[in-house]
Amino acid sequence: MKKFALSALLLVAGTASAGPILVTGAGATFPFPLYSKWFAEYNKAFPDIRFNYQSIGSGGGIQQFTNGTVDFGATDAPMNPDEMAKAADAVHVPTVLGAVVVTYNAPFAGLKLTPDLLAAIYLGKVSKWSDPALAKVNPGIKFPDMPITVVRRSDGSGTTYVFTDYLAKVSSEWKEKVGTGKSVSWPAGLGGKGNEGVTGLIKQTPGSIGYVELAYANQNKLPLTTLQNRDGNFVAPSLESTSAAAAGVQMPADYRVSLTNAAGATAYPIASFTYLLIHKDMADQAKGEAIVKFLWWAIHDGQKLAAPLDYAPLPKSVVSMVEKTVQGLQVQGKPVTLAAAQ
Amino acid sequence: MPQPSDTTAGVGPSPLARAHVSPWGDRAWGAGVSILGGSILVVAGLILAELGGVSLVAWKKLGLLRFLFGSDWDPVQDKFGALPFIYGTLVTSTIAIVVAVPVSVGLALFLSEMGPKQLRRPVGFAIEVLAAIPSVIFGLWGLFVMVPWLRESVEPFLQAVLGFLPLFQGPMIGLGYLAAGLILAIMILPTIASVTLEVLKTVPLALKEGALALGATRWEAIRMAVLPYARPGIVGAALLGLGRALGETMAVTMVIGNAPDIHASLFAPGYSLPAVIANEFAEATGDVHVGALASLGLVLFGITVLLNALAQVLIRAVSRGMSRGAA
Amino acid sequence: MTSLRWRKFVDRFWTLASAAGVLAALVPLASLLWLVVSHGAAGLSWTFFTNLPAPVGETGGGVGNGIVGTLLLVAIASVIALPVGIGAGVFLAEKGNGRAGELIRFVTEVLSGVPSIVIGIVAYGLVVARMKHFSALAGGLALALLMIPTLARSTEEFVRLVPGALREASLALGVPKWKTSLLVILRTAAGGIITAVLLAVARAAGETAPLLFTALNNQYWNLRADQPTASLTVQIFNYAISPYEDWHNKAWTAALVLLLLVGVLNLLARILSRNRMEGAR
Numbered sequence: 001m002k003k004f005a006l007s008a009l010l011l012v013a014g015t016a017s018a019g020p021i022l023v024t025g026a027g028a029t030f031p032f033p034l035y036s037k038w039f040a041e042y043n044k045a046f047p048d049i050r051f052n053y054q055s056i057g058s059g060g061g062i063q064q065f066t067n068g069t070v071d072f073g074a075t076d077a078p079m080n081p082d083e084m085a086k087a088a089d090a091v092h093v094p095t096v097l098g099a100v101v102v103t104y105n106a107p108f109a110g111l112k113l114t115p116d117l118l119a120a121i122y123l124g125k126v127s128k129w130s131d132p133a134l135a136k137v138n139p140g141i142k143f144p145d146m147p148i149t150v151v152r153r154s155d156g157s158g159t160t161y162v163f164t165d166y167l168a169k170v171s172s173e174w175k176e177k178v179g180t181g182k183s184v185s186w187p188a189g190l191g192g193k194g195n196e197g198v199t200g201l202i203k204q205t206p207g208s209i210g211y212v213e214l215a216y217a218n219q220n221k222l223p224l225t226t227l228q229n230r231d232g233n234f235v236a237p238s239l240e241s242t243s244a245a246a247a248g249v250q251m252p253a254d255y256r257v258s259l260t261n262a263a264g265a266t267a268y269p270i271a272s273f274t275y276l277l278i279h280k281d282m283a284d285q286a287k288g289e290a291i292v293k294f295l296w297w298a299i300h301d302g303q304k305l306a307a308p309l310d311y312a313p314l315p316k317s318v319v320s321m322v323e324k325t326v327q328g329l330q331v332q333g334k335p336v337t338l339a340a341a342q
Numbered sequence: 343m344p345q346p347s348d349t350t351a352g353v354g355p356s357p358l359a360r361a362h363v364s365p366w367g368d369r370a371w372g373a374g375v376s377i378l379g380g381s382i383l384v385v386a387g388l389i390l391a392e393l394g395g396v397s398l399v400a401w402k403k404l405g406l407l408r409f410l411f412g413s414d415w416d417p418v419q420d421k422f423g424a425l426p427f428i429y430g431t432l433v434t435s436t437i438a439i440v441v442a443v444p445v446s447v448g449l450a451l452f453l454s455e456m457g458p459k460q461l462r463r464p465v466g467f468a469i470e471v472l473a474a475i476p477s478v479i480f481g482l483w484g485l486f487v488m489v490p491w492l493r494e495s496v497e498p499f500l501q502a503v504l505g506f507l508p509l510f511q512g513p514m515i516g517l518g519y520l521a522a523g524l525i526l527a528i529m530i531l532p533t534i535a536s537v538t539l540e541v542l543k544t545v546p547l548a549l550k551e552g553a554l555a556l557g558a559t560r561w562e563a564i565r566m567a568v569l570p571y572a573r574p575g576i577v578g579a580a581l582l583g584l585g586r587a588l589g590e591t592m593a594v595t596m597v598i599g600n601a602p603d604i605h606a607s608l609f610a611p612g613y614s615l616p617a618v619i620a621n622e623f624a625e626a627t628g629d630v631h632v633g634a635l636a637s638l639g640l641v642l643f644g645i646t647v648l649l650n651a652l653a654q655v656l657i658r659a660v661s662r663g664m665s666r667g668a669a
Numbered sequence: 670m671t672s673l674r675w676r677k678f679v680d681r682f683w684t685l686a687s688a689a690g691v692l693a694a695l696v697p698l699a700s701l702l703w704l705v706v707s708h709g710a711a712g713l714s715w716t717f718f719t720n721l722p723a724p725v726g727e728t729g730g731g732v733g734n735g736i737v738g739t740l741l742l743v744a745i746a747s748v749i750a751l752p753v754g755i756g757a758g759v760f761l762a763e764k765g766n767g768r769a770g771e772l773i774r775f776v777t778e779v780l781s782g783v784p785s786i787v788i789g790i791v792a793y794g795l796v797v798a799r800m801k802h803f804s805a806l807a808g809g810l811a812l813a814l815l816m817i818p819t820l821a822r823s824t825e826e827f828v829r830l831v832p833g834a835l836r837e838a839s840l841a842l843g844v845p846k847w848k849t850s851l852l853v854i855l856r857t858a859a860g861g862i863i864t865a866v867l868l869a870v871a872r873a874a875g876e877t878a879p880l881l882f883t884a885l886n887n888q889y890w891n892l893r894a895d896q897p898t899a900s901l902t903v904q905i906f907n908y909a910i911s912p913y914e915d916w917h918n919k920a921w922t923a924a925l926v927l928l929l930l931v932g933v934l935n936l937l938a939r940i941l942s943r944n945r946m947e948g949a950r
Contacts, residue, residue, distance in 0.1 A: 024803070032725055033725040037724045050888075056625060061625070063625045069798075069801055069802045147513035155621050156626075186601075188601075190611045191599065193621055196907070207513075220913065367848065371846065371851070375760045375764065377756075378757050379773050382757045382776055382780070385753075386779070389787075396794060445690040446690070446694075447690070448689065449690045452687040456683070456688075457687070465691055468694075470935075472698045475928070476876070476927060476928075478877040478909075479705065479875075481906070481909065482924055559677060560684075562676065589784025592902075592906060616784055620786055623882050624885075639784075639786065639790045642784055642787055650779065651779070
């Protein structure tokens with residue numbers, strides 16, 4: 001009996017004590033390699049502030065943000081009108097640019113794909129590596145006679161949203177049969193949990209193909225597919241081609257924009273901004289301040305950490321817009337004082 | 343006649359003389375214990391209420407029949423058919439039972455009859471160790487050891503020998519129904535084996551000795567006298583194992599491939615009820631999606647409850663000597 | 670063919686078949702244990718136990734917060750489950766012979782079969798949705814709901830095993846009923862109940878599914894009940910399905926640590942029950 005009372009007391013004490021500021025966020029796995037670096041570096045600079053970010057997928061990020069079970073969310077897919085109706089005070093803050101790459105596990109390098117071929121593979125119409133359609137686009141490659149194992153996401157994913165958004169734009173059959181979304185009714189394929197899970201499945205399954213964020217493919221030394229973009233050029237995913245995709249697009253005031261199938265000779269066709277979801281007016285003083293100050297850091301100092309991890313920094317024009325947005329965020333009705341813009 | 347106080351002289355006043363013992367201690371204890379006992383009912387009620395309440399939204403929107411038998415799981419269009427998950431759960435559990443029951447019965451027979459006495463203790467201990475291993479560790483082992491082994495050795499063999507059956511056709515990736523079924527079989531082995539062992543112990547010795555006295559070999563005695571008597575109990579053990587297999591989440595989701603489709607081939611990737619809940623619950627957007635997942639949980643709950651109840655009935659029938667083989 | 674030779678052959682055959690059954694069960698076990706130990710032991714180090722995880726894709730770091738998290742979750746679960754489970758078991762043993770007792774016994778039996786993922790859904794609805802965040806409390810509650818049925822059943826069993834004569838002797842000496850139950854009966858059954866507690870704790874420590882959307886996860890140390898918390902099991906799951914070699918190694922080592930934890934608890938339970946058995950002679 002005494003032991004129970006003591007444990008109960010300890011729990012209460014633990015809950016009531018002041019300590020470091022703990023901010024919880026959850027969402028996209030797309031930017032997770034960069035975010036985990038950001039939060040670690042930020043914690044080194046400000047040891048009293050801890051950001052606990054869980055990569056559960058953009059769908060989870062939006063849902064938990066809307067439910068109020070996390071302090072901020074993260075998503076690559078901008079919220080749709082239904083979701084915005086449920087979270088009216090959500091502000092999308094773009095943090096960085098990334099690319100969705102098609103990667104594979106097969107004994108050859110330098111795969112090239114056209115939009116039609118990619119759609120056909122994911123529709124289940126091209127199901128073997130030895131299919132002549134593949135040989136036509138890749139004359140120099142000796143394809144093995146293996147079935148193609150398609151890998152996609154099993155959870156609600158912004159990466160999936162970006163990928164299906166692209167496929168819907170380039171394939172009317174995809175648009176009709178499957179559509180765009182964070183979770184769709186896939187015609188084929190294995191499901192992995194998060195970008196991590198998909199990459200893991202591809203690495204372990206010979207003959208597989210899947211879509212992941214560039215950082216995951218590079219960190220795991222997986223081959224990158226060169227895709228044919230809108231202008232007809234075959235473009236490899238890279239920082240430059242990602243930034244080129246954003247260059248031609250006009251950023252709207254609420255930042256909800258799609259970069260897929262962008263125009264531009266060197267533009268990579270499946271690029272995307274990724275966003276943090278923040279409440280316009282945050283209720284908790286300490287947490288709200290911490291979040292706003294972190295955002296300021298992220299769009300300035302944080303951008304320097306992006307390129308080494310294969311994420312493209314925000315274009316300068318977007319940074320100016322985001323600065324005004326962050327300055328407009330409020331904590332308990334009042335804006336937060338921030339250091340001068342760099 | 344000596345008074346009671348005389349006999350207890352030196353021990354203080356007789357407790358029997360304390361006529362006014364306060365009943366409050368007893369009442370408090372009785373009440374406290376009853377409350378704790380009743381709390382079980384509260385817990386069960388909470389579980390049902392929570393599950394039911396959340397599921398209601400989905401049922402109203404989707405209609406129960408379409409939900410149970412629809413095969414389209416399409417969160418984009420709010421279409422939720424549970425059939426692929428029910429199918430996957432059934433297929434993997436069937437594989438698990440088909441593999442685990444013979445092995446478990448063999449194991450139990452080894453431990454009670456056929457094995458050398460010195461080996462019984464260590465083997466029994468090994469089975470207890472197997473029972474204690476957490477599911478996620480089975481998943482870890484399954485993913486890195488069993489799946490490659492299936493992909494490189496077992497599935498090609500099965501396809502070469504039995505490839506004319508649709509069960510063994512199609513691409514061999516290691517992940518899928520077969521992998522999940524085999525992992526489940528290993529996980530439910532200890533459950534079925536230990537219950538079967540208990541059941542075998544309740545078989546009256548006279549039955550076996552009678553058969554032996556008539557000149558049967560050990561195996562014949564088992565086959566003719568012990569097994570028929572124990573059969574309902576063994577079925578009960580299998581049902582308990584099945585109940586456990588149905589609810590397994592982690593090991594299954596790590597090796598089944600997470601594909602909400604229905605395929606004939608055992609080599610194909612699939613999905614199960616617990617696995618889809620684990621993967622999609624944290625981010626189910628919209629009340630219908632959450633409701634659909636909670637409904638899957640309710641379906642799972644219902645099936646496991648029925649199985650467990652049936653199993654208990656069967657097992658108790660054996661120990662109470664109501665088995666047909668007793669005649 | 671009913672000749673004696675044939676029958677002896679069949680008998681030998683089935684003996685071998687049952688031995689094959691044993692092997693079929695033991696080979697995976699041996700493989701699993703061997704791999705967990707051989708892959709996992711290499712990663713055992715001071716940093717593994719004391720460090721936080723490193724950022725994604727970087728090597729180094731440890732699962733210290735996962736170990737502490739598992740201990741925290743199990744502690745919270747025990748605080749909830751022990752009074753309720755043991756109390757319900759005592760109820761069933763002392764007053765459980767009527768209609769109410771039958772009902773509660775049946776419901777307990779039913780509850781013990783609920784899949785852990787379903788318990789996770791319930792804990793999410795009851796705690797996470799209401800508190801508006803993920804927490805160790807929610808995770809602990811989920812684990813407690815899993816522990817309560819087995820604790821109740823085992824406690825009932827052990828209390829019923831206490832000889833009735835003991836109770837009658839105590840009551841005859843004038844000890845009030847409640848003191849008899851608490852100080853005499855329970856104390857006698859304590860050994861068995863502690864065994865049951867250890868086994869229930871071992872099972873709770875190994876659970877993963879219900880924690881996925883109750884305790885969620887945490888990159889940092891956490892001792893607060895109202896915050897999300899890391900756990901060994903969720904960490905193993907996340908590392909196992911990831912693509913990083915370093916994380917795979919950490920998963921094996923974390924699995925080794927978890928197996929040792931569960932193993933020690935089970936071993937303690939066995940020793941206690943054996944001592945009790947021997948002491949009773």
